Amino acid sequence: MAVFKSRVDTASESFAANRSDMLGLIDELRSLENRAVEASNRRASTFEARGQLPPRARLARLLDPGMPFLRLHTLSNYLLEDEDPGTSVPGGSVILGIGFVRGVRCMIWTDDSGIRAGAATRGGWLAALNAQEMAIRLKLPFVHLVESAGANLMEYQVELWADGGKLFRNLARLSAAGIPTLVVLHGPSTAGGAYMPGMSDYVVGVKNNGLAALGGAALVRAATGEVAHERTLGGSEMHASVTGSVEYLAEDDAHGVAVARDVLGRLDWNARLTPPHRRPYEPPACDPDEIAGVVPVDYTVPYDVREVIARIVDGSDFQEFKPLFGPATVCVQTSIMGFACGIIGNNGPFDPAGANKATHFFQLCDQADLPIIFLNNITGYMVGTEYEHAGMIKHGSKMIQAVTNVRVPRIALYIGASYGAGNYGMCGYAYEPDFLFSWPNASTGVMGGQQAARTMSQVAEVAAQRRGQPVDREAIAAQEAAIEAIFSRQESAFYTSGRNLDHGVIDPRDSRQVLGFALETVLESRNRALKPNSFGVARV
Numbered sequence: 001m002a003v004f005k006s007r008v009d010t011a012s013e014s015f016a017a018n019r020s021d022m023l024g025l026i027d028e029l030r031s032l033e034n035r036a037v038e039a040s041n042r043r044a045s046t047f048e049a050r051g052q053l054p055p056r057a058r059l060a061r062l063l064d065p066g067m068p069f070l071r072l073h074t075l076s077n078y079l080l081e082d083e084d085p086g087t088s089v090p091g092g093s094v095i096l097g098i099g100f101v102r103g104v105r106c107m108i109w110t111d112d113s114g115i116r117a118g119a120a121t122r123g124g125w126l127a128a129l130n131a132q133e134m135a136i137r138l139k140l141p142f143v144h145l146v147e148s149a150g151a152n153l154m155e156y157q158v159e160l161w162a163d164g165g166k167l168f169r170n171l172a173r174l175s176a177a178g179i180p181t182l183v184v185l186h187g188p189s190t191a192g193g194a195y196m197p198g199m200s201d202y203v204v205g206v207k208n209n210g211l212a213a214l215g216g217a218a219l220v221r222a223a224t225g226e227v228a229h230e231r232t233l234g235g236s237e238m239h240a241s242v243t244g245s246v247e248y249l250a251e252d253d254a255h256g257v258a259v260a261r262d263v264l265g266r267l268d269w270n271a272r273l274t275p276p277h278r279r280p281y282e283p284p285a286c287d288p289d290e291i292a293g294v295v296p297v298d299y300t301v302p303y304d305v306r307e308v309i310a311r312i313v314d315g316s317d318f319q320e321f322k323p324l325f326g327p328a329t330v331c332v333q334t335s336i337m338g339f340a341c342g343i344i345g346n347n348g349p350f351d352p353a354g355a356n357k358a359t360h361f362f363q364l365c366d367q368a369d370l371p372i373i374f375l376n377n378i379t380g381y382m383v384g385t386e387y388e389h390a391g392m393i394k395h396g397s398k399m400i401q402a403v404t405n406v407r408v409p410r411i412a413l414y415i416g417a418s419y420g421a422g423n424y425g426m427c428g429y430a431y432e433p434d435f436l437f438s439w440p441n442a443s444t445g446v447m448g449g450q451q452a453a454r455t456m457s458q459v460a461e462v463a464a465q466r467r468g469q470p471v472d473r474e475a476i477a478a479q480e481a482a483i484e485a486i487f488s489r490q491e492s493a494f495y496t497s498g499r500n501l502d503h504g505v506i507d508p509r510d511s512r513q514v515l516g517f518a519l520e521t522v523l524e525s526r527n528r529a530l531k532p533n534s535f536g537v538a539r540v
Contacts, residue, residue: 003317004310006286008294019293025440026292026507032494033074036091040114047114050209053253055095055118058145058186059110061257062101069099070517072131075505077123078498089115090498092124093148096131098521101143102265105521107135110145113187118148122160126500129163132170134503137434138525141180141269142171143260146196147187147209164192171199175536180267184256185210185236185246194234197245201537202263205236205246206256212239245539272530276523278338284512285316291508297441299417305330305345305375308415312336312512318343321364322357329354331361333370337516339523345375346416350425351382355395358425362402371409371519374427376442377416381425399425409522411435411515414442414493414502429501435518436502439511442493444501450484 009015040055047054053061063069077092079085095110109128111118135142174181183189183200188211197203197212205212213234221227232238239246248263250256288311295303309332310316318334321342328348335341342365344358365372381387381396403410403425412433418426423444427433438444489495497505506514 001315001317002319003285003315004306006307006310006316007304008290008307010290010293014296015290015293018296021297022292022295022441022508025297029075029440029494029505029507032078032090035089036074036112036115039089040112043114051252052186052209053257055110055112055114055145055147058184058253058257059095059108061254062099062108062143062145062260064100064103067100068513068517069097070514070521072096072098072134072503073127073497073500075494075497076127076500077121079495080123080498081121088498091115092121092127093118094124094128096127098140098517101141102261104141104264104267104269105524106143106264107131107138107140108143108145111148111186113147113149116149118187120148120150120160120164122157123498123500125160125163125167129166129170130500130503132167132174134434135179136170136173136177138521139177139179139528139530140521140525141182141264141267142174143264144181144183144196144200145257146183146185146189146193148189148193150189150191150193161192168192168195168199171196172536175199175201176533178530178532180264180269182260182263184250184260185212186253186256187211190234191215198539199536202248202260203239203246204248204250204256204259204263205239206250206253207236209253210236210246210256212236212245272528273524274527276339276520276527278520279314279335279340281314281335281338283315284311284313286310288312288512289509291511295415295439295441295508299377299379299441299443302347305347305377305415306332308375308511309334309343309345312515313343314338321361326351326353326355326357329357331357336373336512336519339371339516339519341371341373341519343373343375344426346378346422346426349379349382350396350399350422351387352390352392352395355381355392355399355425359395359399359402362399362406366402366406366408369408371411371522372406372427373515374410374412374433376412376414376418376423376426376428378419378422378426379417380420380422396421396425403427404431409434409519409526411518411522412437413511413515414438414444415508415511416442418442418444420446434522435514437514438493438497438502438505439508440493440505441508442496442505443491444493444496445487445491 075090078090079088082088093112093115181200182202183197185205190213194212211234240249248259291311294307313334318332321331330345332343410427410433412427
């Protein structure tokens with residue numbers, strides 16, 4: 001046993017200040033997430049008049065009661081299409097997450113048709129694509145509760161249409177991989193959206209409201225002059241009896257969800273699963289709730305990342321790897337929720353020793369088949385003559401080679417700064433970790449705003465001196481302010497999550513639960529045998 005002894009004074013002013021600042025950011029996160037709920041709830045009377053359940057009620061009925069549901073991309077599309085922080089609605093008209101349906105761990109996509117009738121948004125489609133790709137990688141059945149007006153032709157973007165084809169491509173890949181796909185057709189799914197049910201393995205159609213057609217009545221009349229009724233064109237009843245594109249006809253939304261649950265339950269999906277090994281475990285000896293006071297929201301204020309690790313891992317028990325070598329890079333062997341893993345965290349930038357230690361640690365985790373968790377609070381690799389001569393490029397490159405090519409699960413958290421190549425060495429977005437979440441205080445980018453502004457000021461000063469001109473201090477000050485504003489706006493976790501550069505922003509105090517769920521999900525995928533076929537299931 002190597003139980004960590006915390007040195008944090010929970011009665012100190014600094015702890016109270018840290019906690020107040022972090023809780024303020026968490027409140028801001030919840031307020032942003034609630035915008036989507038409030039916007040969707042404004043159409044409650046419309047759903048009631050049509051005899052429908054609202055989207056979140058459909059999702060609640062689909063999920064097993066009392067089982068965990070991990071939301072993904074809750075801030076998707078924030079500040080992307082509407083750049084006003086006061087009015088931008090996060091969520092992208094989709095509700096995404098991983099949850100259990102009849103004991104089966106599934107990836108679930110619910111169209112939030114209470115917002116713009118579920119019409120596609122740029123951020124929402126990209127988030128849904130990401131969810132599909134996660135389902136392929138993690139071998140998760142894919143369930144889609146459909147009701148969407150499709151592309152918003154008043155805000156048409158050719159990239160949205162081009163990326164939309166990947167949604168159907170991914171359905172084909174899921175089916176060919178032997179991973180079931182299921183749609184409940186609650187409302188319209190027209191034009192390209194008709195291929196959502198068309199390319200899914202199982203389709204449940206709801207009477208009176210479910211609709212799938214390549215062209216809705218308005219489009220058909222515009223294109224051909226034919227006056228057709230929506231239900232005749234593509235109603236669930238027609239598809240159940242004429243085209244065979246609906247396998248199960250449901251009386252209403254609640255019945256449709258119940259049928260979907262029954263279908264998934266009858267697949268015996270877990271028969272080819274060997275449950276991952278889980279050790280007996282104890283909760284952390286250090287209270288996870290204290291994380292809010294342990295970590296300053298200002299990444300320039302130092303703290304010991306071991307204090308975070310102690311509030312995440314089982315029994316606050318971990319063994320540190322090479323603690324005296326490259327000490328600013330913290331590597332530990334431990335377990336979370338009974339699952340053995342390695343964790344790397346940062347108490348400062350990477351120096352050559354720290355990069356070498358990390359490389360060695362990654363390779364050992366790969367050899368032992370231990371998942372790696374990356375707690376990002378890194379400003380980058382050390383610069384300067386001393387470090388260049390010590391081979392910083394070479395040693396940093398070895399580390400990035402290792403983090404790229406390890407074969408074990410990788411889960412990343414942005415818990416503070418994650419800048420420049422430091423982000424790359426800590427398995428940032430471009431390195432496709434299995435899961436990547438941010439804390440609300442996280443700050444990411446090529447570098448910090450102040451650093452970028454000062455760098456460009458020095459460039460301007462050197463350029464003026466080279467031309468033999470006086471340095472315009474007022475112009476440089478204005479340039480610094482402009483650059484810092486641009487960088488500061490884009491480095492916020494809320495901004496980057498709106499662009500789907502992570503899988504979501506979480507409350508730091510929930511990190512243990514999120515990591516435990518993520519570890520179980522990815523380890524389960526490694527232990528699941530699939531029965532792939534050549535082309536996916538063809539609809540006949």
